[in-house]
Amino acid sequence: MSGLARDVAAFKTALHRQDYSSWHSQPPPLQSQGAGSSADISKSKKKRPKSNQVFSQPKDVGPGLEVNTRLVTAVNHLKSHGNPMRLQDLAIITETPLLTDKVLLDKFKSHDRVVYDPKTDLYSYRHDYNVRNKVALLTEIQRQTRKGGGLSVRTLKESWKEAPQAIEELEKEGEVYVTRTLKDGQLRMVFWNEIKPDEEHGGMQVEKEFNDLWHSLEVPNDVDLLKQLANEGLQATAGETLVPKAPVTKKKGKKSAPRQRQVRITNTHLKGQIDLSKDYAPPGK
Secondary structure (H helix, E strand, O other): OOHHHHHHHHHHHHHHHOOOOHHHHOOOOHHHOOOOHHHHHHHHHOOOOOOOOOOOOOOOOOOOOOHHHHHHHHHHHHHHHOOOEOHHHHHHHHOOOOOOOHHHHHHHHOOOOEEEEOOOOEEEEOOOOOOOOHHHHHHHHHHHHHOOOOEEHHHHHHHOOOHHHHHHHHHHOOOEEEEEOOOOOOEEEEEEOOOOOEOOOEOOOOOHHHHHHHHHOOOOOHHHHHHHHHHOOOOOOOOOOOOOOOOOOOOOOOOOOOOOOOOOOOOHHHOOOOOOOOOOOOOOO
8 A cells, every 4th residue: 555545544544533523512621721710610600699570560650740649649648647747848758749840739739638727837637527635536426426426436547546545445434335347346436425334323334144144035936925925915016017009090981071270360459340251362362
């Protein structure tokens, strides 16, 4: 074999032994990397922290840009605050342009729930009931009960945050009656107790023994109740039953002539001078 043929065979053998697929997939040898290569690899393997931000929901943009929306924001904060406020403080806290927007300021001042005190230059919310202490609360409950109704505890709480605690104290003192919800026993309505709990006028709380005896009584059924009434010489009262009226049917036949309405003569001062029963209209009219 010539030297050229041997060189070609050796080149082909070396070509088949070479693996070109690893040139781009495998990392370069460690000798070619710098001293900080291991640190770079460890940093690249660290996971990125997950963000809790939900991009599908809009961000809080404040009280809004519409005038009525800003008005509601300012009035609601004035209501929840409870105490009078300066206009500057209200504008800063609610982030509303009450000082620069004339339209918003006019609507705020003319609101039926906003009260302005020119002496102190303060604004406050006008509640349904103006109570700030226990005495004023009891006076308002008495005034409303005399009208034949009670007061909502929820409405009173909006006027005075400590109203529920004061109502519970008045209940223990026997000054008011309170109705509660069946589910969680929360205060619902309050009424004034006109009968004070004393031995002279009554109103004392019934003892637990009598309460238990009262609730232990069972109402007999209708049959046993009638028997017991009969044994005592009594009888049950019958409920009033309404007799249905029969429908009015019109008789078929000739139609009756319309009744002539009698004319009342009011010009009595002309009696004897003019014949009022005579028609003085010219013929043809």
